[in-house]
Amino acid sequence: MDTTPKRVTKRRGETRQRLLDAALTVFAEQGFGRSTVEQVCDRAGYTRGAFYSNFASxxxxxxxxxxxxxxxxxxxxxxxxxxxxxxxxxxxxxxxxxxxxxxxxxxxxxxxxxxxxxxxxxxxxxxxxxxxxxxxxxxxxxxxxxxxxxxxxxxxxxxxxxxxxxxxxxxxxxxxxxxxxxxxxxxxxxxxxxxxxxxxxxxxxxxxx
Amino acid sequence: MDTTPKRVTKRRGETRQRLLDAALTVFAEQGFGRSTVEQVCDRAGYTRGAFYSNFASxxxxxxxxxxxxxxxxxxxxxxxxxxxxxxxxxxxxxxxxxxxxxxxxxxxxxxxxxxxxxxxxxxxxxxxxxxxxxxxxxxxxxxxxxxxxxxxxxxxxxxxxxxxxxxxxxxxxxxxxxxxxxxxxxxxxxxxxxxxxxxxxxxxxxxxx
DNA sequence: TGTATCCGATACATTTTCGTATCAGATGGA
DNA sequence: TCCATCTGATACGAAAATGTATCGGATACA
Known part of the structure; x- marks a missing residue:
């Protein structure tokens, strides 16, 4: 729920960025409305756990x-x-x-x-x-x-x-x-x-x- | 699957039209991607049965x-x-x-x-x-x-x-x-x-x- | 190097959605 | 009026998506 970490590590920044990049691709392909959290995670090479650790929705x-x-x-x-x-x-x-x-x-x-x-x-x-x-x-x-x-x-x-x-x-x-x-x-x-x-x-x- | 009726009745036309009208409202409110068949049916006052009888998807x-x-x-x-x-x-x-x-x-x-x-x-x-x-x-x-x-x-x-x-x-x-x-x-x-x-x-x- | 903290994979329960199958009732042509 | 045909409500199974809880491993800082 709360996605703001107390200590920001380098890894976190990279993960976040990869998810952002994957989002561009997936949303462009499927459309935002038809896209799911899992599709973005798959594309970025992460799992939903990583996603909800970085974004609320x-x-x-x-x-x-x-x-x-x-x-x-x-x-x-x-x-x-x-x-x-x-x-x-x-x-x-x-x-x-x-x-x-x-x-x-x-x-x-x-x-x-x-x-x-x-x-x-x-x-x-x-x-x-x-x-x-x-x-x-x-x-x-x-x-x-x-x-x-x-x-x-x-x-x-x-x-x-x-x-x-x-x-x-x-x-x-x-x-x-x-x-x-x-x-x-x-x-x-x-x-x-x-x-x-x-x-x-x-x-x-x-x-x- | 096949949505073309053999005999076209007045009722069918009305049902179809109400679904079309409901679609406009729902898609505008929720966005097409986030809309579901059920939402459109609810808005039109029908159930999914009527929907799939008139449209393929x-x-x-x-x-x-x-x-x-x-x-x-x-x-x-x-x-x-x-x-x-x-x-x-x-x-x-x-x-x-x-x-x-x-x-x-x-x-x-x-x-x-x-x-x-x-x-x-x-x-x-x-x-x-x-x-x-x-x-x-x-x-x-x-x-x-x-x-x-x-x-x-x-x-x-x-x-x-x-x-x-x-x-x-x-x-x-x-x-x-x-x-x-x-x-x-x-x-x-x-x-x-x-x-x-x-x-x-x-x-x-x-x-x- | 030690350790407090964070990261992210896995598993899970819940909810939503989809498309089809069925069937009672409505409709309209003969 | 009769009945073949169409209409649309209900029920159902399968699949997908969501958000959370947990926990081993990684990381930053002292």
Whole structure:
């Protein structure tokens, strides 16, 4: 029941992490709702005893796993944006092509996020968690995008609005792309939409390139 | 196992429908994965015997329910679009304000669609179902929107692209609005994004109003 | 090295769920 | 009205999942 140990050992951390990793795989394959404690334990190479020593329930594990992955994802995002070569950007399309690869469209993660969203809509407590994470994502991307736009002579009057728009477009188009991954037209239209949104949310000021 | 009756009676249709209705409620409340045959039967006022006489499994029911609701939703959409008063539309914002109410943002339905999406990503056979439905939605809305835009002097060069964009924006912003339903700013930015997208995908031709 | 503490495997009791088989009653065509 | 057919409640067995209790072995710290 109580999963907080008095003395934290190295082993415990490893066990916990393996269970978190197994959860991602199992939930993606079976869906969270259809997954069981035992399936996660089997995949991780442990037994239920280890599980209940580390987590209170499947729900508990789901939340912990989702938060950890989200944090990692945002960290990776920041890193990718930091290490970008911004020299070659000359127009809005260039901004899209530079930034898009930093925000991967991942099948596994999308499945899990879909279910977590449904889960959060049912549990008011989780809504705040999702909202916070969305703000973190927008907060990481928007300043970088705005800076790039400025480099090509465009100002962004309302960064918050742009952030919300980018997240919405990303989520909405990701579903379309994953449902038809082999259709390049869908991916092209996605990039197109990003380009038009960036253009629509910024103003040509004719500043230096 | 075989759920096709030799003679179709009125009663059977009613039973089937009540089970379909109950499924919507139960799946929305508990999530599809955590729902059981018995919960659906209880809600519908039947026992498991009736269930297995009408459906092969929970999966079967989920698909049937989703397809029925989707069809109804699209029919309702067509009707709403047909019965619109298009006289007062003078600009792009007017188009948004006229069309938006026809596509409701529904909490219950969104939960179910999220889970169905995850389910479809796992089940290649269901992808086609989702894709077909998305095309039907885009196919219902896009011509109407394009006609409205023409009325205010704007042409739409690529209706397919606009359709995909509208669906993506709708889905993406719906999640944001449902996670923060009491925040009017989120809804306002949603309408804003629609307006900018419509503007970006159409060209001013200066035609008659 | 000693030992207090923690970790996690095993076993178990309980509860839930599933799908089928059965059968009394309802239904609707002749 | 009659009766072949369909409908759906009940009962049942098998399987799966949950959470707990126990206990040998591992680990951290003095």
């Amino acid at each position: 499947l729900d508990d594990l789901f939340l912990a796993m989702w938060e950890q992955r989200s944090t990692e994802l945002i960290d990776g995002l920041r890193q990718a944006l930091d290490g970008m070569d911004t020299a070659k950007v000359r127009n809005v399309r260039g901004v899209v092509e530079l930034v898009t690869p930093a925000v991967p469209v991942d099948d596994t993660w999308y499945r899990i996020t879909s279910e977590f969203t449904a889960h959060a809509l049912r549990n008011p407590g989780l809504r705040r968690v999702m909202k916070t994470r969305e703000e973190a994502i927008a907060g990481a991307i928007t300043p970088v995008v705005a800076a790039l736009l400025r480099k090509i002579g465009r100002e962004t009057p309302d960064q918050v609005a742009l952030g919300q728009a980018l997240v919405a477009v990303h989520d909405g188009t990701a579903a379309q792309c994953l449902l038809e991954p082999e259709n390049p037209a869908v991916w092209r239209r996605r990039a197109d939409l990003f380009e038009r949104v960036l253009t629509a949310y910024s103003i040509e000021t004719g500043g230096r390139s | 929970l999966d079967d029911l989920f698909l049937a329910m989703w397809e029925q609701r989707s069809t109804e939703l699209i029919d309702g959409l067509r009707q709403a679009l047909d019965g619109m008063d298009t006289a007062k539309v003078r600009n792009v914002r007017g188009v948004v304000e006229l069309v938006t109410p026809a596509v409701p943002v529904d909490d219950t339905w969104y939960r179910i669609t999220s889970e169905f999406t995850a389910h479809a990503l796992r089940n290649p056979g269901l992808r086609r179902v989702m894709k077909t439905r998305e095309e039907a939605i885009a196919g219902a809305i896009t011509p109407v929107v394009a006609a409205l835009l023409r009325k205010i002097g704007r042409e739409t060069p690529d209706q397919v692209a606009l359709g995909q964009a509208l669906v993506a924006v709708h889905d993406g912003t719906a999640a944001q609005c449902l996670l923060e339903p009491e925040n009017p700013a989120v809804w306002r930015r949603r309408a804003d994004l629609f307006e900018r997208v419509l503007t970006a995908y159409s060209i001013e031709t200066g035609g008659r109003s």
